[in-house]
Amino acid sequence: MYRYFYDCEFIEDGTTIDLVSIGVVDEHGREFYAVSTEFDESKAIPWVRHNVLDKLPSPADPAWQARKTIRDDLYEFLVDPVRGVTGGRIELWAWYGAYDHVALAQLWGAMPALPRAIPRMTKDLKQMWDELGRPDLPKAPKDQHSALADARHNLARWNTMAKLRTKDLSGW
Template sequence: MTKIFFDTEFTGLHKNTTLMSIGLIDEFGDTFYAELTDYDESQVNEWLRENVIANFRLNDQQAGQFFVEQDELSLCKATTIRATKNEVNTALILWLANQEVRKGPIQMWSDCLAYDWVLFNDLLADYTNGYPQLPAQIHYIPMDICPLFEMKGVNPDISREEYSGRKASYWTGSKHNALHDALTIKDCYYKLQNEDPTA
């Protein structure tokens, strides 16, 4: 089963929250990063402006555009999009379908994922039958690194950046950028498992 590590940024810790951005990285290094243009701006407070929006990588001129870049050395692909929720849904379904063709069924991993998983389902799931039906290649049980910290004897309240050693970068921004946080989750997972993700 292929592991995909993901994170979301959203407009608040409440039931009416809306998705602002999502970042995913598979265990082989391919990434998907989206900034949504139709989140509920009336819910945005100063903290979100300073910590989330300030870490967005794309600008308004790139709205509706879809980019795929390939690293010449690693051959990893980076997919980015700034668009509406419906457009991001379409792009992410395509990206996930590519993952399945190349690597098999998908196990989703996040960190303290209560809101992340609900928003992931809201973005991707088909609710025609009255319950969320995710794309078939995604395993219906998400995995959370938070209890993994505890099982490995590490305080689950530790700073993820401190534990993983991940620094801010031009490419992924810093903490509270969804792609940066997804990369940090991946780094923490492999450190907790004492595995080298590049092996």
């Protein structure tokens, strides 16, 4: 089992979830971060403008990439055979994972285009937290709403909850 913890920032208008940025960390400290050059900033509500867009790196930062590049680099990060992941099971984890999963999956277009090596669902840390009785978790980072900071926070949440959980976590 190879677990990834991630977060997506996006613009959502009731019809479309438009990826702004994605941050992913694994249990071993590897990190991935990218900002899309293709989202429509004009559709962002004020909350997204203030809490997400205003905190993005400068457009000159190499994190800014076309969706196709994000998709290809993310796939390599998730299933790179050099790291022994291909052939093994991957788990994706996020806080309110349904939205994040849609934003991630849309990098490949329609859901059937999602590569087989990538899970068809994201496991939800919020649900795990509820099941455990809502224990105290690490405080949100100061740079909250940066996809990479939130992905790191998701790993910290997981580590806290994993210590509290008495039964096998592989069922999650």
